């Protein structure tokens with residue numbers, strides 16, 4: 101049982117009331133504006149990227165106005181402070197993910213770079229022709245294409261575990277596909293296109309029982325639930341700061357120290373070396389072995405501020421509130437004539453992905469935008485998933501801790517207008 105989740109309906113209700121959404125919205129300056137000729141902005145595109153609280157914006161401004169300097173190199177005070185801020189941010193990420201040691205946290209540009217790092221630095225030297233990388237039908241392109249590139253480089257084969265029509269991973273099929281040739285299982289903790297939560301702890305146990313390492317794509321999980329990589333037991337875990345109220349251009353890859361120690365760097369340059377001669381170069385220690393060049397220092401500081409912001413509010417109230425809002429949004433959207441909500445019965449977080457009979461999702465997105473409602477329409481970088489579900493695209497509303505019932509109402513009102521425009 102998740103110790104962070106409320107255990108009774110009454111407790112959930114109490115916790116969701118503990119989240120003061122009005123006060124939280126005050127923390128996000130961008131939400132105060134109107135769009136499209138005076139309509140209050142209803143930002144429901146959080147799975148694409150979240151908005152940033154004042155605490156994050158201020159932390160970045162403070163860094164550039166008071167601390168800016170390069171890290172790990174200078175002997176002067178500013179460099180020392182910048183280094184402390186950057187390494188302090190790493191400690192915050194380590195704590196957030198429940199990792200054992202700071203050296204297991206690598207700063208990367210985001211989930212995409214984290215997956216590519218594992219593909220090139222871990223898999224490429226190890227995977228042999230004919231061996232298999234197992235992914236699932238619900239992956240984001242960033243957990244498909246790096247593996248296709250790797251397969252092209254090594255002669256390995258990409259194998260795909262199926263999902264059900266209801267958008268849930270078929271665990272029996274997955275278990276069957278975890279075979280003697282499988283070198284790595286790579287899958288999403290939470291699907292970006294459907295919001296489906298995968299039972300990752302159980303899946304990792306299944307894979308580890310066959311000695312197969314697991315990489316988790318946590319891009320859509322970290323913003324909505326506490327993550328504990330040691331409890332989950334995974335080998336690698338990647339996420340992006342910008343979806344978790346932090347800045348763009350920064351994210352982290354967790355890797356178990358035993359793997360990272362064995363791996364060679366994937367990029368060369370400053371900071372990742374211990375010594376360099378023209379004859380021979382030796383590598384720096386973890387984690388810096390994997391951080392060639394000047395990192396996104398201000399980004400790391402901003403990311404830590406975002407993680408601190410969420411930790412300060414607490415997962416109990418956030419999860420209870422988001423769960424209540426998602427339930428209400430699902431019922432309200434599904435009640436609009438012609439709407440079909442995908443993966444409706446699946447355990448989900450944040451996302452309502454839907455189609456409307458006879459209407460292209462781009463038209464849905466365009467019409468609700470006239471009401472100030474920002475949603476996503478398209479394939480959500482998950483084209484194989486769209487093919488599997490027999491749709492070209494979906495409309496996707498994705499919620500964050502600052503969204504409100506009024507914003508859901510504005511979305512539903514927009515969907516009714518879609519029906520009017522299309523003569524229903």
Ligand SMILES: Cc1ncc(COP(=O)(O)O)c(C=O)c1O
Nearest residue numbers: 210211212240242292317319340
């Ligand atoms: C599940 C999932 N994985 C990976 C990514 C890629 O994240 P980024 O573009 O921040 O690297 C996304 C972004 O939409 C995502 O939702």
